[in-house]
Amino acid sequence: MSTVSFESALQHLLNGDHIETDLPESRLVERALSRGEGVLTKSGAFAATTGLYTGRSPKDKFIVDEPSVHDSIDWGVVNAAVDKDVFSKLYRKVLHYLGQQDALFVTNGYAGKDTDYRLSLRVVNEFAWHNLFARQLFIRPEENERPAEEENGFTIVSAPGFKADPEVDGTRSEAFVHISFEERIVLIGGTEYAGEMKKSIFSIMNYLLPAQNVLPMHCSANTGKEGDVALFFGLSGTGKTTLSADRTRFLIGDDEHGWSDNGVFNIEGGCYAKTINLSKEKEPDIYDAIRFGAVLENVVVDEESRKPDYDDGYYTENTRAAYPLEHIQNVLPQGVAGHPNTIIFLTADAFGVLPPISRLTKEQAMYHFLSGYTSKLAGTERGVTEPEATFSSCFGAPFLPRHASVYAEMLGEKIDQHEVNVFLVNTGWNAGGYGSSDRIPLNYTRAMVQAALEGELTNVQTNQDPIFGLHIPKRVPGVPDEVLQPKSTWDDPKAYDEKASQLAKKFKENFERFSHVSDEIRNAGPTFK
Secondary structure (H helix, E strand, O other): HHHHHHHHHHHHHHOOOEEEOOOOOHHHHHHEEEEEEEEEOOOOOOOOOOOOOOOOOOHHEEEEOOOOOOOOOOOOOOOOEEHHHHHHHHHHHHHHHHHOOEEEEEEEEOOOOOOOOOEEEEEEEOOOHHHHHHHHOOOOOOOOOOOOOOOOOOOEEEEEOOOOOHHHHOOOOOOOEEEEEEOOOEEEEEEOHHHHHHHHHHHHHHHHHHHHEEEEEEEEEEEEOOEEEEEOOOOOOOOOHHHHHHOOOOOEEEOOEEEEEEEEEEEOOOOEEOOOHHHHHHOOHHHHHHOOOOOOEOOOOOOOOEEOOOOOOOOEEEEEEEHHHHHHOOOOOOOOEEOOEEEEEEEEOOOOOOOEEEEEEEHHHHHHHOOEEEEEOOOOOOOOOOEEEEEEEHHHHOOOOOOOOHHHHHHHHHHHHHOEEEEEEEEEEEHHHHHHHOOOOOHHHHHHHHHHHHOOOOOEEEOOOOOOOOEEEEOOOEEEEHHHHHHOOOOHHHHHHHHHHHHHHHHHHHHOOOOOOOOOHOOOOOOOO
């Protein structure tokens, strides 16, 4: 199938009478309700369930092996290759399937708030609620603005009702996510989990932006009233959304950003927040954002009252809310700001041995950025039922088509150039780790982050952890001193030492794959007995 026939086949599909294009959110909600795709909750949000797939299915994601990208993709388990012929045949079958549906929903928008780097998007959905999700998560054109039909734009074709046959279609399972950079197409089928659309576009931006000297980042970002900018790196569930949604600061974006020579810009137009155990008391901004126009995924809803039960993980622990940035009270509408003053790496340490906050040298920052340690939380991916230690380069390995060193080197250069302060914040456990204690209280974490952003930890006295080498502040306003030193929270100091050494060993073993880094960066990691 040639480039012309790929687009012409899609245009033939989209010229049908069953196409509904760029519907406003009210119409999409009406269509989703009339089609029985979900229910309206008490707050006005639309709630849907996604069946078998309640999280990403990373083993079903493939990049089409094409000449123009073959030498620049870091092929392997994360970036698995699929033959162009396999993709082409599957593409034809999906279009044929969609052509038989009574309605299809199309929305046009962008990825990237900075107009110099934005990517035009067209999203074709079998489900109306998926189209609402895409409309809220990607950047919507301004009112009366006609979306540009740029030649380098990408099209998402999503057909959750189409189940692949692995023996016939060359897939791993019934679900598939195929990305073709030459054809500018993302082909999704067999899974109703809407997050596949969001993360596919992030993977694409992670490939395209470095070629334009822009660092793509899996982080949230906000700015203070004086214009200072903070970045929050971390995997899903570590607190990016919660900590960046601060009513004393302006939210730039929730999850995906680019860092150009001009500063930081948001890649998205909305937020995709975890809602398990969500409460108005602890996270008022997120709670209040879940109103009409928002989408709830896999949240239990009472049949009579239509009230969501955020504490119920019946479907999954990975319950989600998707809502536009405008639903947040203190949002920076333009989504573009200056260069960062502070970078915070977030980790949810299930071992319970990392300090709640520590200041990093530049070499330590590069070590921990490449390591990307956290505990993968239940429900984030299929098959994960309890926290487990994981290392994800740059805090986003599943979305990095290029080698991790490309992004790490760019970050190191920018830290040097803009003299950025970097901190490691543990939002996970202490006092014995997961199963023996509760997570570190959110109010303590907020106090520590606030102190870091306000410069109160720049010159404070620190203790250096003998195993991890981290510089731990002796005092943080609003936080008990004993909480800051992880060993002091354990009843058994010897047990702490053993557990800390176990984690240090995991760091060392993981970092062996970065054979090309300097000794200064390598030696910035932990030691163990």
